[in-house]
Amino acid sequence: xxxxxxxxxxxxxxxxxxxxxxxxxxxxxxxxxxxxxxxxxxxxxxxxxxxxxxxxxxxxxxxxxxxxxxxxxxxxxxxxxxxxxxxxxxxxxxxxxxxxxxxxxxxxxxxxxxxxxxxxxxxxxxxxxxxxxxxxxxxxxxxxxxxxxxxxxxxxxxxxxxxxxxxxxxxxxxxxxxxxxxxxxxxxxxxxxxxxxxxxxxxxxxxxxxxxxxxxxxxxxxxxxxxxxxxxxxxxxxxxxxxx
Numbered sequence: 001x002x003x004x005x006x007x008x009x010x011x012x013x014x015x016x017x018x019x020x021x022x023x024x025x026x027x028x029x030x031x032x033x034x035x036x037x038x039x040x041x042x043x044x045x046x047x048x049x050x051x052x053x054x055x056x057x058x059x060x061x062x063x064x065x066x067x068x069x070x071x072x073x074x075x076x077x078x079x080x081x082x083x084x085x086x087x088x089x090x091x092x093x094x095x096x097x098x099x100x101x102x103x104x105x106x107x108x109x110x111x112x113x114x115x116x117x118x119x120x121x122x123x124x125x126x127x128x129x130x131x132x133x134x135x136x137x138x139x140x141x142x143x144x145x146x147x148x149x150x151x152x153x154x155x156x157x158x159x160x161x162x163x164x165x166x167x168x169x170x171x172x173x174x175x176x177x178x179x180x181x182x183x184x185x186x187x188x189x190x191x192x193x194x195x196x197x198x199x200x201x202x203x204x205x206x207x208x209x210x211x212x213x214x215x216x217x218x219x220x221x222x223x224x225x226x227x228x229x230x231x232x233x234x235x236x237x238x239x240x241x242x243x244x
Contacts, residue, residue, distance in 0.1 A: 001222055002178075005215035005244070006230075007031065008040040008065060009079060009154065009179065009204030012049040016130055018208045024053035025119030030213045032060055038225065040067035044129040045093040045099050046229055048114045049227035051085055055117040065227050069154055070095050071130075072137040076162050077154035079179060080144040081227040092145040098133040137162065141174055150231050152177045152202060157193075169195060177202055177231065186239055201235045203243050217242050 011018040029040050039062060041053050047068050047134055054064045066088035067081045082088040103126055104112055112125040135143065137153070144151040153162040153169070158181045162169055169178065179202040182188060189196055193221065203216045219225070219233045219242055234242060 001221040002236070004037040004219050004221060004225060005035055006038040006215055006217045006219070007205050007207070007215060008038070008067065008081070008217075009042050009069070009203070009206045010039055010213060011069075011206075011208050012041050012043055012044040012053070013047060013111070013113040013115065014102065014125060014129075015208070016046070016106075016112050016128075018110075018111050019210070020111070020113075021210055022208065023115050023119050024049050025056050025115075026210060027213065028060055028062055030054065030210045031062055031063055034214060035100050036213070036215050037061060038063045038065060038230070040065040040081060042067040042069040042165070045070055045095055045133060046125060046129055050127060051113050052117050052119070054085065056119060063224060068092060069134045070096070070135075070140055071160065072140055073134055073159055074134050074137055074165060075132055076137045076165050078137060078140050078144075078159040079152040079154050080140070080149045080229075081149065081152070082149045082229050083226045088147045091143060091149060094126075094143055094147075095133055095135075097130070099127060100131055100133050100134075102128040102131060104128040137174060138170075145174070150177065150227055151175055152179050153205060155178050155181050157181060163193065169199075171173050171195070176200060177234065178198060178228045179204055182243070186243075201243075202234075216244055218244055238242075
């Protein structure tokens with residue numbers, strides 16, 4: 001079996017809140033330097049730099065899981081992960097259509113930069129990405145499943161998190177995984193939010209700067225994983241066996 005270290009919540013220069021150095025190539029170099037084998041670039045409401053990241057990573061011992069972080073109309077952030085770039089693109093088209101056409105103000109929000117497979121700037125996304133889509137969090141979960149993805153509420157107890165915004169996780173929301181900030185222990189989380197027992201918790205860096213990227217989870221597999229294999233592993237293991 002091979003050990004894989006992961007960080008599945010990283011923002012590239014396409015997210016206006018990310019640092020200008022957060023190009024896919026720089027992200028992959030940083031991951032390699034820190035012994036991370038699997039990453040996911042999860043930009044706000046778009047996927048434009050994921051394909052470039054996948055191509056750059058082909059020359060390295062790093063897997064890029066296709067991902068995205070979407071903001072619901074309740075201002076809740078939801079990560080969605082896919083096995084294929086095709087499925088991510090189909091999901092991403094729906095998300096983009098549901099995003100209001102407000103033009104980005106670079107001076108106020110930051111640049112939204114697209115990068116090619118050579119890690120060179122090739123364009124900018126003009127539509128403001130730091131905005132809510134028209135979809136509810138329930139609708140986003142359903143659309144994720146319809147496109148063969150796995151939905152994970154982001155940093156649930158923090159700003160734009162489902163617990164922070166709603167005060168709880170709806171019991172009928174069809175999710176199996178929740179990302180927490182992990183500023184406290186798992187046991188402390190269960191004391192505060194007992195209903196978290198029914199979910200597998202994820203820990204990621206939510207990096208906006210290169211120095212924030214770090215291994216946050218560790219798994220052991222016989223073969224190179226995709227999203228399905230990774231989440232299947234989590235379902236069959238205790239939290240303390242994969243969190244770092």
